[in-house]
Amino acid sequence: MLISHFQHGPVSAYPRDYLDGAHQELHRHREAQLLYAVRGTMRVVTAQGAWVLPPTRAVWIPPLVEHEIFMAGDVHMRSLFIAPELSPPSLQQCCVLAVTPLLRELILRAVQGREHAENPLIQQLMLEEVARLENLPLHIPMPRDRRLQAICQALLQMPDHANTLEDWAQQVGASSRTLARLFQQELQMSFNAWRQQLRLMEALPRLIAGESVQQVATALGYGSARAFSAMFCRLLGNHPREYLGALNQFKALGPIT
Template sequence: MLISHFLHGPVSAYPRDYVDGAHQELHQHREAQLLYAVCGTMRVVTAQGAWVIPPTRAVWIPPLVEHEIFMSGEVRMRSLFIAAELSPPSLQQCCVLAVTPLLRELILRAVQGPQHAENPLIQSLMLEEIAGLENLPLHIPMPEDRRLQGICLALLRTPDHPNTLEDWAQQVGASSRTLARLFQQQLKMNFNAWRQQLRLMEALPRLLAGESVQSVARDLGYGSARAFSAMFRRLLGENPREYLNALNKLSELNPLL
């Protein structure tokens, strides 16, 4: 399904709010989309994988990429639709981006009305900021190989599954060496890195909903909260408490937008 919210080029701004559990069905846009979460958590899913967008972060969706969106918590979504020819060369694939304070304020200003969204200065600044955003490791790629698909789907259902790659090899009828090679070829990461990414994506909505680090760590198969926090820091640069405190402070800004 092709949907267009492109009202005023080269950038259009579109606000929308959702209740917990809402779902946008599979669709695509002719334009690129920067999907920003003022509050709530979104999960964007395509044929190539899934991306989790915590509050104050954004996901980049290139033109004509089919995607669906799942909402956790009350979501205030603020989108920019950008002409395909203006997409930054560095953003050819879906990715989660760390939104700067300046870009955040520009997005929130743009969705207040066409007189702001059509302002050439605001549009120019938004495009310049987007081109330099940091890419965050909040992506779970999906493989094409049917054996890897079976493993990844099983882990998506039960992220705390204790099986090693050797255990999975016995179940899917391939050597662990073959599976390790396929993970690197198709997903550009090894099995353990993929599983860590998955557990991080599963942890974020629960932590943001107020669950304790200890509870989330236990449910995701970590022997201790310390081990979980070490993984979290390695992937996101902060421990869970620091990360959540920073998100909460940003979410408190402009609470009515």
């Protein structure tokens, strides 16, 4: 499904709210999209991979890229749609970006009405701020091979699935050796590394919802809270409690619109 958004200038801002478990089916936009939620967590899935978005993070979706979105928790989505010719040259692929306090306030102001949305200064500042955002490693790559796709899609729906590669081999009709080779060839990581990264992505909405580090580590199959925290820090640069502390400071910037 192709969706085009009426432009109030180079940037259009749209607010939408979703309940926990909601799903936006596969679609694409003529414009580039900066997909951001001031509340709740989203998982964005394309043919190339999946991206997990806690608050303070946004995903950049280039024009005409098909994607679907899964909501975890009540989600307050605030999207920017940007004319294709104004997309920053550095953003040619989907990626997760760290939203700055300034961009957050600009987005919230832009969705308050046409007077703000059509303000040239606000639009220009948003474009400049988007171009400067830090790219973050919150990406789960997806394979091309149909057998690996079946495995990865099943794990996206159930990240704590306990099947080993040998178990999956019986289900998809290939030897475990073949599957292991394909994971390395197509994704440059092992099956266990891919599943571990997926589980770490799944940990974000659980932590944000208030589960303890130990509860999340146990639920997602880690041997200890320390092992889970080490993996979390390696990917996001902070231990879970530090990350949540920074997130709470970000939320305290002001009311959500």
